[in-house]
Amino acid sequence: MSTLIKDAKVLEAGHLTLTDILIENGHIEAMGHELHTKYGAADHVICAGKHFVTPxxxxxxxxxxxxxxxxxxxxxxxxxxxxxxxxxxxxxxxxxxxxxxxxxxxxxxxxxxxxxxxxxxxxxxxxxxxxxxxxxxxxxxxxxxxxxxxxxxxxxxxxxxxxxxxxxxxxxxxxxxxxxxxxxxxxxxxxxxxxxxxxxxxxxxxxxxxxxxxxxxxxxxxxxxxxxxxxxxxxxxxxxxxxxxxxxxxxxxxxxxxxxxxxxxxxxxxxxxxxxxxxxxxxxxxxxxxxxxxxxxxxxxxxxxxxxxxxxxxxxxxxxxxxxxxxxxxxxxxxxxxxxxxxxxxxxxxxxxxxxxxxxxxFGLHQAGQLKPGTPADLAIIDLEHQYEIKADQMFSKGHNSPFVGWQVYGDVLMTLVDGQVAYGKDQHA
The missing domain is CATH 3.20.20.140 (Metal-dependent hydrolases)
Structure with missing residues (x-):
């Protein structure tokens, strides 16, 4: 099972660079452009929309x-x-x-x-x-x-x-x-x-x-x-x-x-x-x-x-x-x-x-905190551009005890993948 993340902005040497990310069987197989020419068409495509993709x-x-x-x-x-x-x-x-x-x-x-x-x-x-x-x-x-x-x-x-x-x-x-x-x-x-x-x-x-x-x-x-x-x-x-x-x-x-x-x-x-x-x-x-x-x-x-x-x-x-x-x-x-x-x-x-x-x-969590070929496809797609309000009714935690409810912030998580599978998507509701 393969997934291609298109138009992702990733950090390279401190700068945001546009790339595609190919995921195969839960791991990052490759990063770059025109990946289909080498690896063929992916089973699924996720458009990152030029948003930030982080480990x-x-x-x-x-x-x-x-x-x-x-x-x-x-x-x-x-x-x-x-x-x-x-x-x-x-x-x-x-x-x-x-x-x-x-x-x-x-x-x-x-x-x-x-x-x-x-x-x-x-x-x-x-x-x-x-x-x-x-x-x-x-x-x-x-x-x-x-x-x-x-x-x-x-x-x-x-x-x-x-x-x-x-x-x-x-x-x-x-x-x-x-x-x-x-x-x-x-x-x-x-x-x-x-x-x-x-x-x-x-x-x-x-x-x-x-x-x-x-x-x-x-x-x-x-x-x-x-x-x-x-x-x-x-x-x-x-x-x-x-x-x-x-x-x-x-x-x-x-x-x-x-x-x-x-x-x-x-x-x-x-x-x-x-x-x-x-x-x-x-x-x-x-x-x-x-x-x-x-x-x-x-x-x-x-x-x-x-x-x-x-x-x-x-x-x-x-x-x-x-x-x-x-x-x-x-x-x-x-x-x-x-x-x-x-x-x-x-x-x-x-x-x-x-x-x-x-x-x-x-902490010796050697499979975590990386975004490169050969590592588990654990990543998040984040919108850094648009402001939004932190709301208690949009939280998945049972606890709503946060002093930050009502704050206007940037950095909205659009999607999170764990081992290449979608763990959270923006269309999900608490």
């Missing part, structure tokens, strides 16, 4: 909520949201019920992902049993069962001894440790960034040091253990500084930033608004500036959404009681492109590097 986006930080939390999201709805956002590979976090903390549970989740997902799903195992205990998982066992990395996302590992032993075990098994960094003794009962805005609203704050102090601990443990240590959703200037210093010291550390921390600050919280409650919280304008600087100088390696869907009821009421988290898969590319590429802060090549190539490379 499928890669998000290493997604909450699919299945099993156990399917009122919020499912593998089906979450990966359909991913396809709608142009993502063809996502990393599924382990804060589900039951937690994938044994080889058997990991194997079951890998099988469920393969059966139900519309895109490729790389599965995390937890670092510790139940994700919050001090008892370590069987790192070699969970890797053999299909885990691509380990994380306790949603909870920071509170003791240095546990984290060090986890890093040693993960390093031996060849697994990345992706850390939610949060010292609970410093976080307290905070619901937003500690500072003048929280004080004005009368809401308890989460100090930035609760994040950066744990990173400072962990980078030294990572150096001692030799593990690949990845910091989830950095949000403070101090965190960026610690990671930058660690990289300069030769420590194997990488980190990600979420779109919402690049787009918003605590000054956007003008009232008790649960739609702006996430963990880590929106920080100060100074922190946002440091995150952008970290993207530009390479300290921050990738953008990851931390897609965290909740029911409407769970995001209602006050920030004091509502759930932490917002969705991101269906808004990430458009908001990033509009805010940073259209304004020439980033180039389109840099954005694709941050949202596809680097996460694939750094």
């Amino acid at each position: 499928g986006l890669v998000d290493v930080h997604v909450h699919l909520r299945e099993p156990g939390l399917t009122d919020k999201e499912t593998i089906d709805t979450g990966t359909m949201a991913a396809a709608h956002g142009g993502f063809t590979t996502v990393g599924a976090m382990p804060n589900v019920e039951p937690v994938p903390d044994t080889p058997e549970k990991v194997a079951l989740m890998v099988a469920e992902n393969a059966q139900k997902a519309h895109v490729h799903v790389a599965q995390y195992a937890s670092i510790t049993k139940q994700r919050t205990s001090e008892e370590l998982v069987d790192f070699e066992g969970v890797k053999q069962a299909g885990a691509f990395a380990v994380s306790n996302d949603g909870s920071g590992v509170q003791t240095a001894e546990t984290m060090y032993q986890a890093m040693c075990g993960a390093a031996k098994a060849g697994l990345t440790v992706a850390a939610h960094v949060e010292d609970e003794s410093l976080k307290g009962d905070g619901v937003m960034n500690a500072g003048p805005v929280a004080d004005k609203l009368g809401l308890p704050g989460i100090p930035g040091i609760s994040e950066s102090s744990q990173i400072a601990r962990d980078v030294l443990l990572a150096e001692a253990s030799g593990v690949h240590y990845h910091v989830c959703h950095v949000s403070t200037a101090e965190s960026v500084r610690v990671v930058r210093d660690a990289k300069r010291a030769g420590i194997n550390v990488t980190c990600e930033v979420a779109p919402h921390h690049l787009l918003l600050t605590d000054e956007d919280i003008t009232m008790d608004n649960p739609m702006l409650k996430m963990n880590p919280p929106l920080r100060s304008p100074k922190d946002r500036a440091a995150l952008i600087a970290g993207l530009l100088d390479g300290t921050i390696d990738m953008i990851a959404t931390d897609h965290a869907p909740h029911t409407d009821a769970q995001k209602a009421g006050s920030m004091r009681t509502a759930a932490f988290g917002i969705t991101g898969l269906e808004t990430a590319f458009a908001t990033m492109y509009t805010t940073f590429v259209k304004t020439r802060i980033l180039t389109l090549s840099q954005l694709i590097d941050l949202m596809s190539t680097k996460p694939a490379q750094l």
Whole structure:
């Protein structure tokens, strides 16, 4: 079975070039012009209409909520949201019920992902049993069962001894440790960034040091253990500084930033608004500036959404009681492109590097993040020219908890292909 994508604009050496793409049996067979003269007529033709065709986006930080939390999201709805956002590979976090903390549970989740997902799903195992205990998982066992990395996302590992032993075990098994960094003794009962805005609203704050102090601990443990240590959703200037210093010291550390921390600050919280409650919280304008600087100088390696869907009821009421988290898969590319590429802060090549190539490379997802002959036909066709409005009723995610609903943006995903098959097309409806 062959498919020809006609009139595609692809990035070559930083410039958009018009080409055709021939797909055979799920892989890219050739790219160029007049391909029919060598390969014959294709079984199917997709006209890209001179729109941008990118390697499928890669998000290493997604909450699919299945099993156990399917009122919020499912593998089906979450990966359909991913396809709608142009993502063809996502990393599924382990804060589900039951937690994938044994080889058997990991194997079951890998099988469920393969059966139900519309895109490729790389599965995390937890670092510790139940994700919050001090008892370590069987790192070699969970890797053999299909885990691509380990994380306790949603909870920071509170003791240095546990984290060090986890890093040693993960390093031996060849697994990345992706850390939610949060010292609970410093976080307290905070619901937003500690500072003048929280004080004005009368809401308890989460100090930035609760994040950066744990990173400072962990980078030294990572150096001692030799593990690949990845910091989830950095949000403070101090965190960026610690990671930058660690990289300069030769420590194997990488980190990600979420779109919402690049787009918003605590000054956007003008009232008790649960739609702006996430963990880590929106920080100060100074922190946002440091995150952008970290993207530009390479300290921050990738953008990851931390897609965290909740029911409407769970995001209602006050920030004091509502759930932490917002969705991101269906808004990430458009908001990033509009805010940073259209304004020439980033180039389109840099954005694709941050949202596809680097996460694939750094997490060993060797089949992802590429658009060249011989690789899987995982790609997205995106309209970069026409403005559109982000609307909740056009989302495939069960969760509509996004502060970006109503934003006018560019970068509309028209079609997403996974292994050469259409996973999302513009004519589909949520």
